[in-house]
Amino acid sequence: MARYTGPVCKLCRREAQKLFLKGDKCLTDKCPVERRPYPPGEHGRSRRKESEYYIQLREKQKAKRIYGVLERQFRNYYELAAKRKGVTGENLLQILESRLDNTIYRIGFASSRAMARQDVRHGHIAVNGRRVDIPSFRVKPGDIITVIGDVARIKEAAESVNKAAVPSWLDVDYENLTAKVVGVPSRQDIDVPVQEKLIVELYSK
Numbered sequence: 001m002a003r004y005t006g007p008v009c010k011l012c013r014r015e016a017q018k019l020f021l022k023g024d025k026c027l028t029d030k031c032p033v034e035r036r037p038y039p040p041g042e043h044g045r046s047r048r049k050e051s052e053y054y055i056q057l058r059e060k061q062k063a064k065r066i067y068g069v070l071e072r073q074f075r076n077y078y079e080l081a082a083k084r085k086g087v088t089g090e091n092l093l094q095i096l097e098s099r100l101d102n103t104i105y106r107i108g109f110a111s112s113r114a115m116a117r118q119d120v121r122h123g124h125i126a127v128n129g130r131r132v133d134i135p136s137f138r139v140k141p142g143d144i145i146t147v148i149g150d151v152a153r154i155k156e157a158a159e160s161v162n163k164a165a166v167p168s169w170l171d172v173d174y175e176n177l178t179a180k181v182v183g184v185p186s187r188q189d190i191d192v193p194v195q196e197k198l199i200v201e202l203y204s205k
Contacts, residue, residue, distance in 0.1 A: 056202035063194045067096045068113050073136070078203050089196030090187050097185040100125065100145075101135035107172045107179045108161025109147065109154045124151050139181045141169075147177040 064074050081091035096102065101117040104125060110116035117135040119125060125132055126146045127139065139145070147154050158174050166172055167189035172179040 056198045059195050059198040060202055066192050089200045093190050093196055094185050097190055098138045100137040103139050107170050108158055111157050124148050141181050141183055143181045145179045
């Protein structure tokens, strides 16, 4: 699956806020958003007229960048969310949250979604006893996630995780590096700075 390979700090600057794409670096003074809190490029500091379409587009781009998803896959997620019962915007966020790479990040086995994606691609993660190397694999209630092998980076991340920040739909055993999906993500569990209603309005045009 294709992915963005450019400088991720520029993505945060483009949205004029921290998207926490670089893990621990985002929490330090070295974060470029702290130094240059304006969009990159020659016209980054110039004022832009923020139309309704522009605001909706920025929300969509922000969500794509947070979860590391490109346009075609994001559109497919939206169409799937629209077919489900319930609120389309919340359905969309639930689908994005249930991706395996995001789940690894949420339980604290990686300091960023990009690192979680790499761990999955390298075959360090198993679901229900089977190795899964597809970051977009979607977990469901009852799934058991385990770490394969002795991966120092995952252990280090797990030791420094803020256990209070782990969402209620995940139950984690940090001693054995395992986790169980005990429910589906609710909107209260999803702390991403995204107004999903604007994304639905954009795609509904």
